[in-house]
Each structure stands twice: as structure tokens, then as C-alpha cells.
Amino acid sequence: MPLNQPIQKRYHSISEVAKMLDVNPSLLRFWEKQFKQIQPKTNARGKRAYRQEDIDVIRRIYDLVKVQGLTLEGARKAMSARKGEAKERGAQAASAARAASAVATPAVDPAEVAKREEAVSRLKKVRQRLLEARAVVQS
Structure with missing residues (x-):
């Protein structure tokens, strides 16, 4: 069928x-x-x-x-x-x-955005160093 x-x-x-x-x-x-x-x-x-x-x-x-x-x-x-x-x-x-439609969009402070982006960048660098250190320890 x-x-x-x-x-x-x-x-x-x-x-x-x-x-x-x-x-x-x-x-x-x-x-x-x-x-x-x-x-x-x-x-x-x-x-x-x-x-x-x-x-x-x-x-x-x-x-x-x-x-x-x-x-x-x-x-x-x-x-x-x-x-x-x-x-x-x-x-x-x-x-x-x-x-x-009832929820208002919060105001975005450009200075706050810049701070958060900088913090993310620092955390990425720390993560990279930790991964490199782990590779040295495991080898």
C-alpha cells in the first residue's frame, strides 16, 4: 500500500x-x-x-x-x-x-565585553600551557 x-x-x-x-x-x-x-x-x-x-x-x-x-x-x-x-x-x-516578546534585551556594555574577551583569551593560553605540560609528563 x-x-x-x-x-x-x-x-x-x-x-x-x-x-x-x-x-x-x-x-x-x-x-x-x-x-x-x-x-x-x-x-x-x-x-x-x-x-x-x-x-x-x-x-x-x-x-x-x-x-x-x-x-x-x-x-x-x-x-x-x-x-x-x-x-x-x-x-x-x-x-x-x-x-x-515580553523579555527585554539587556543593555550591552562594550567595556564589559572587552573584559570578558580578554579573560577568555587568558584562559585559552593557560589551557594550552596545561596541555603542553601534560604531554611532557606523559612522554
Whole structure:
């Protein structure tokens, strides 16, 4: 089953989606009843038109049920947990952005920067002398 197959069309019929996943159209209709995340558009005659988002959800359900072997209830819980995680990640990102914008940038004193650079330079020289002394002792 090609789960990563690129999709070119905007809408797909139920038979096209079933063929992509190598399942019966009746299984897709059943999953529509079992998973509220699958909501294909329907035309006036009631024919289903699946968007890319619908197909992605169906592929995720296929993976959970057919590949990983979860029950429908387990797959429902996994799908709702994934939705909750996405909401939580979005809330955390928004909170972090607010916090970052609220933090003021401290003023940098050029004299202090020069002192620190000089100290780093001295420490590097001391480290080099210690490495040389260790090499003499070990030989």
C-alpha cells in the first residue's frame, strides 16, 4: 500500500480512494461513521468527494487499524490524542512567543565585553600551557 503516494487531483471519488489503499469502498463508508474526522464533501446526488485532508486522515486510520493492529476504539483514542497534542503544541508555541516578546534585551556594555574577551583569551593560553605540560609528563 503506497502511503506516501503523491496526490495530484483536488477531489477523489470513493472508489479512487479505496483503490489507493487497497480496501473496499464499504470500509471507507464504515470508517466515516466510526471516525468523525472523515468528512468528505458530497454532491447533490450524494457522491463523496475526498480532499487531500480526508485522505490523510484515512491513511492514518488505515495505519492504526490495519498496520498497527489497533481496535477501532483504540484508533479513535489515538486520533483524538493526536488532535489534543497538536492543540497543546500550538498553545505552547503561542505562549513561548508571548514570553519571548515580553523579555527585554539587556543593555550591552562594550567595556564589559572587552573584559570578558580578554579573560577568555587568558584562559585559552593557560589551557594550552596545561596541555603542553601534560604531554611532557606523559612522554
